[in-house]
Structures are given as structure tokens and as C-alpha cells.
Amino acid sequence: xxxxxxxxxxxxxxxxxxxxxxxxxxxxxxxxxxxxxxxxxxxxxxxxxxxxxxxxxxxxxxxxxxxxxxxxxxxxxxxxxxxxxxxxxxxxxxxxxxxxxxxxxxxxxxxxxxxxxxxxxxxxxxxxxxxxxxxxxxxxxxxxxxxxxxxxxxxxxxxxxxxxxxxxxxxxxxxxxxxxxxxxxxxxxxxxxxxxxxxxxxxxxxxxxxxxxxxxxxxxxxxxxxxxxxxxxxxxxxxxxxxxxxxxxxxxxxxxxxxxxxxxxxxxxxxxxxxxxxxxxxxxxx
Numbered sequence: 001x002x003x004x005x006x007x008x009x010x011x012x013x014x015x016x017x018x019x020x021x022x023x024x025x026x027x028x029x030x031x032x033x034x035x036x037x038x039x040x041x042x043x044x045x046x047x048x049x050x051x052x053x054x055x056x057x058x059x060x061x062x063x064x065x066x067x068x069x070x071x072x073x074x075x076x077x078x079x080x081x082x083x084x085x086x087x088x089x090x091x092x093x094x095x096x097x098x099x100x101x102x103x104x105x106x107x108x109x110x111x112x113x114x115x116x117x118x119x120x121x122x123x124x125x126x127x128x129x130x131x132x133x134x135x136x137x138x139x140x141x142x143x144x145x146x147x148x149x150x151x152x153x154x155x156x157x158x159x160x161x162x163x164x165x166x167x168x169x170x171x172x173x174x175x176x177x178x179x180x181x182x183x184x185x186x187x188x189x190x191x192x193x194x195x196x197x198x199x200x201x202x203x204x205x206x207x208x209x210x211x212x213x214x215x216x217x218x219x220x221x222x223x224x225x226x227x228x229x230x231x232x233x234x235x236x237x238x239x240x241x242x243x244x245x246x247x248x249x250x251x252x253x254x255x256x257x258x259x260x261x262x263x264x265x266x267x268x269x270x271x272x273x274x275x276x277x278x279x280x281x282x283x284x285x286x
Contacts, residue, residue: 004032005048014047014059042098053099054085060098063089064112067104067130070123076142077183079135079266088118120149125157128172129165134190136172141186144178151176179203184228185216188265188272192217195273197280200226208253213246218255222283225250225257226276228265256283 066088128136204218217226
């Protein structure tokens with residue numbers, strides 16, 4: 001016979017008392033509780049001790065993941081993991097005791113309740129209500145890149161929205177693109193937009209003879225390239241040589257290349273913007 005823990009694991013990490021007793025026995029369930037193999041998280045609901053905090057909150061509050069918790073569940077990039085799960089519950093639901101969580105009261109669809117997560121569109125809109133513009137833009141860009149959401153849908157949803165965060169949400173929808181190549185690239189583009197630095201496009205194709213390369217952000221008139229460099233390092237001499245070849249070809253084609261690291265973009269955005277602004281002014285003046 002399966003142990004109570006094995007049954008819960010087969011159930012997905014949680015289950016009802018009735019289901020556990022039916023699969024094992026009342027005595028086995030009580031013994032598993034006493035040994036700490038399972039935990040009671042709500043009336044009649046038991047879970048494995050290592051069940052993720054957002055899953056526990058969803059079950060305890062009988063709601064759905066929303067906002068940044070939904071973004072994380074859907075695989076959208078976040079600058080920081082939310083310290084508390086964001087859970088959406090019915091608007092007339094009375095507060096109930098439970099684990100630390102950020103609760104949002106709103107209606108949800110049957111599909112959202114079935115999946116225990118808000119839809120992709122709703123998640124992007126909700127994130128754009130509460131996140132800074134640059135981070136909201138990165139979430140929106142990544143969602144558009146999946147191909148499961150269009151900018152027209154995002155624009156329509158933000159145009160119809162009401163309440164807190166509307167200006168940021170509409171600004172995010174207007175600036176979002178499916179062309180962004182990475183989370184860090186989106187953050188960098190968001191910094192420039194916020195600073196009023198115009199003219200940079202994502203994934204610009206640069207050609208020089210037989211050489212062809214897409215750059216993170218390119219300003220065609222100024223022939224200025226911005227590259228957002230993540231944590232990755234060159235894994236081999238061949239990779240390093242290829243990177244140098246790419247850089248040299250861009251310079252030979254007449255483009256100035258500025259490369260910014262994760263630490264610079266996230267930790268010193270004012271310097272990044274000032275550097276881009278100065279380089280852009282010099283290129284346009286020349």
C-alpha cells in the first residue's frame with residue numbers, strides 16, 4: 001500500500017482528507033500528520049511540507065495566482081521573486097486566516113479558476129498596474145514573444161481598464177513589442193523610454209558585406225548599437241573569437257557599440273542613460 005506522502009505526491013502535492021483516507025486509512029493519515037510527513041493547510045485539506053508557498057496560498061484562500069505570482073507561474077521574467085504570493089479571490093469573499101499573501105478581490109473566469117492562475121492577458125495587465133514601467137515592459141514583451149498574445153489585445157485591455165495603475169498599464173501596452181530578445185534588453189529599452197531617449201529599435205539587423213547580425217537595440221540614424229550583456233560568459237575560445245568578430249564587423253560597418261552589463265543596467269541606470277545620451281548626441285552632431 002502507498003504511504004500517505006506517496007499518495008499526496010501522486011495527487012500533485014495536496015489532497016483532501018476524504019481522498020487520503022480513501023486511498024490509505026484514517027489511522028495512516030493521523031500517523032503521517034504526527035510524524036510531520038504531511039501538514040494540514042486548511043479545513044479538510046492536507047499538503048506535503050515542501051509544497052510551494054504560492055500553491056499553499058491558492059489552496060488556503062481558495063483563489064487563483066495573480067499579478068507577479070501568475071507571471072512567475074506562466075514563465076514570464078521578473079526582476080525579483082515576489083516575497084509574498086499574490087492571490088485573487090472573489091469580490092464578496094470575507095477575509096480568512098491564512099499564510100502571508102497579497103490578496104486581490106476580483107471576479108475570475110472558469111478557466112482561471114480551473115488553472116488556478118489568471119490568464120496571460122490579465123496577468124500582463126495586472127503586472128503593469130503594480131510594477132515599475134521598465135519591469136512591466138519586460139513582462140509585456142515576454143508575453144508578446146510567446147505568440148499567445150497580441151499587442152492589439154493588450155492595447156484594447158488597457159484602454160478599457162479602470163482603477164489603480166491605468167496610466168502605467170497603457171504606457172506599457174503602447175511600448176511593448178514581441179521583438180525584444182531578452183528581459184535585460186527590455187529593461188534597457190524601458191530606461192531609455194522613461195528618460196525620453198528616442199530612436200532605438202529592438203533587434204535591428206546590421207549588414208556589412210556578407211556579415212549580418214541582429215543587435216539588441218539600434219539607432220539607425222546615429223548608427224549606435226546598445227547591447228545588454230547578461231550573466232553569460234564565453235564558454236570557449238571559439239565563442240570569444242566569434243564575439244570579437246561580431247563587434248569588429250559592427251565597428252567596421254560604421255556603428256558605435258556600447259555594451260552594458262546586468263549590474264550596470266539594474267544597479268546604475270542613471271549612468272547608463274547618461275552614457276547613451278552623450279554618445280547619441282555626439283553621433284548625431286557629427
